[in-house]
Amino acid sequence: MDTLRIIEVKQSIFADNNAEADRIRAKLKAEKTFLLNLMAGPGAGKTTTLMRTIELLKDRLRIGVMEADIDSAVDAEKVQTTGVKTIQLHTGGMCHLDAGMTEQGLMELGTKELDLAVLENVGNLVCPAEFDTGAVKNVAILSVPEGDDKPLKYPLMFEVCHALLINKIDVLPYFDFDMEKVVEYAHMRNPNLAIFPICAKTGEGMESWAAWLENEVAAWNA
Amino acid sequence: MDTLRIIEVKQSIFADNNAEADRIRAKLKAEKTFLLNLMAGPGAGKTTTLMRTIELLKDRLRIGVMEADIDSAVDAEKVQTTGVKTIQLHTGGMCHLDAGMTEQGLMELGTKELDLAVLENVGNLVCPAEFDTGAVKNVAILSVPEGDDKPLKYPLMFEVCHALLINKIDVLPYFDFDMEKVVEYAHMRNPNLAIFPICAKTGEGMESWAAWLENEVAAWNA
Numbered sequence: 001m002d003t004l005r006i007i008e009v010k011q012s013i014f015a016d017n018n019a020e021a022d023r024i025r026a027k028l029k030a031e032k033t034f035l036l037n038l039m040a041g042p043g044a045g046k047t048t049t050l051m052r053t054i055e056l057l058k059d060r061l062r063i064g065v066m067e068a069d070i071d072s073a074v075d076a077e078k079v080q081t082t083g084v085k086t087i088q089l090h091t092g093g094m095c096h097l098d099a100g101m102t103e104q105g106l107m108e109l110g111t112k113e114l115d116l117a118v119l120e121n122v123g124n125l126v127c128p129a130e131f132d133t134g135a136v137k138n139v140a141i142l143s144v145p146e147g148d149d150k151p152l153k154y155p156l157m158f159e160v161c162h163a164l165l166i167n168k169i170d171v172l173p174y175f176d177f178d179m180e181k182v183v184e185y186a187h188m189r190n191p192n193l194a195i196f197p198i199c200a201k202t203g204e205g206m207e208s209w210a211a212w213l214e215n216e217v218a219a220w221n222a
Numbered sequence: 223m224d225t226l227r228i229i230e231v232k233q234s235i236f237a238d239n240n241a242e243a244d245r246i247r248a249k250l251k252a253e254k255t256f257l258l259n260l261m262a263g264p265g266a267g268k269t270t271t272l273m274r275t276i277e278l279l280k281d282r283l284r285i286g287v288m289e290a291d292i293d294s295a296v297d298a299e300k301v302q303t304t305g306v307k308t309i310q311l312h313t314g315g316m317c318h319l320d321a322g323m324t325e326q327g328l329m330e331l332g333t334k335e336l337d338l339a340v341l342e343n344v345g346n347l348v349c350p351a352e353f354d355t356g357a358v359k360n361v362a363i364l365s366v367p368e369g370d371d372k373p374l375k376y377p378l379m380f381e382v383c384h385a386l387l388i389n390k391i392d393v394l395p396y397f398d399f400d401m402e403k404v405v406e407y408a409h410m411r412n413p414n415l416a417i418f419p420i421c422a423k424t425g426e427g428m429e430s431w432a433a434w435l436e437n438e439v440a441a442w443n444a
Contacts, residue, residue, distance in 0.1 A: 041263050041264040041347075042372055042375070043263065043365075043367060043368025043369045070376060070377065070378075071375060071377050072371070072374040072375050074374055075375075095317065095348035122348065123375065123376070124317075124346055124347070125263075125264045125345065125346070126344065126346050127317050130315075143265075145265060145365065145393070150265060152294040153264070153291050153292060153297075153345065155293050168367065171397075174392075174396060175393075
């Protein structure tokens, strides 16, 4: 296995983040590479979900992963065991990635030979939602233990996402979590949100989500 | 019950947040009011923990609560049922509270008749740790479903806190969470951190934490 690379990404110098994000998307489109921005609060299961997703898709798609964290390389070390190209991004204390920081990661990762690049954003339901990273699609994970009221409290995250994974459904019996309510609240924020209840640990529900993602990648890379 | 007040707090005009925080603390000291800044990621159980804590202490301390969220008043409505004075702060999209924003809340809450004012910060393990709110003590909650690796990934939160509550220990059997490891990682960040395993839902472990808090309040207000 390759030595894990840890990249210190610097806050962007671009005044207009949205224009920079559009530029990244245009470049990815030309290269036929799909960029997924995966967001969630701390401990919602981003890494486990990503590893399961890679297992389901790695025989059909060339995948690369950027793991963003303030510190440590624990997530990148885990993802690297799937065999896909993985780098760790350190944000120097920053609570999110912007387009310029994402581009630094993409350049280190190398996208030309990839069908799907995944950015696992910093664990945070607030700030990452405010910055377009250049991703083709944004996906959020909300886990059952976090509670069904989160779309009420963190509106922007649910507004900017294209799909929502509701993770850890294996522990539904142990938590007061109303699946109908969370779907209702999330659709209040964003009526077009595709919602997938999953358990990344057991694999339950993962096929539907992986099929959605594969379909999006195929449409973009066509 | 009083009508719930919702206050829109504005980003601080003070250039030097630390000086402003010191000014708030001096004022609180003169008034014999202790300010607790309660922080955690989304869904770690801040509100439930706070309600249990109020139950244990409200006969001995005059308590007031500021619930900070980007949107909604669901937490303040819950806390209000305990009978203590509660207001909801809306941050206008901001991911944290600074000293100036906290002071706006304290003025609305009114601290002269309070022994203990609690700020429930925005659910976020990153940004709130960067801003001194003027609190006498910072306390973080980490819940079992979030995982034992969080002190590795969010170092500053664990460095700036005086106590750490490890919540939802009732679901330990259903998660891969190593209590010894999390204590080790947290103490790597901050050797002086007081750590209390609790279950806010069942009340387990809450007495030790409430005793710690009552002791800190007494020392400050002496």
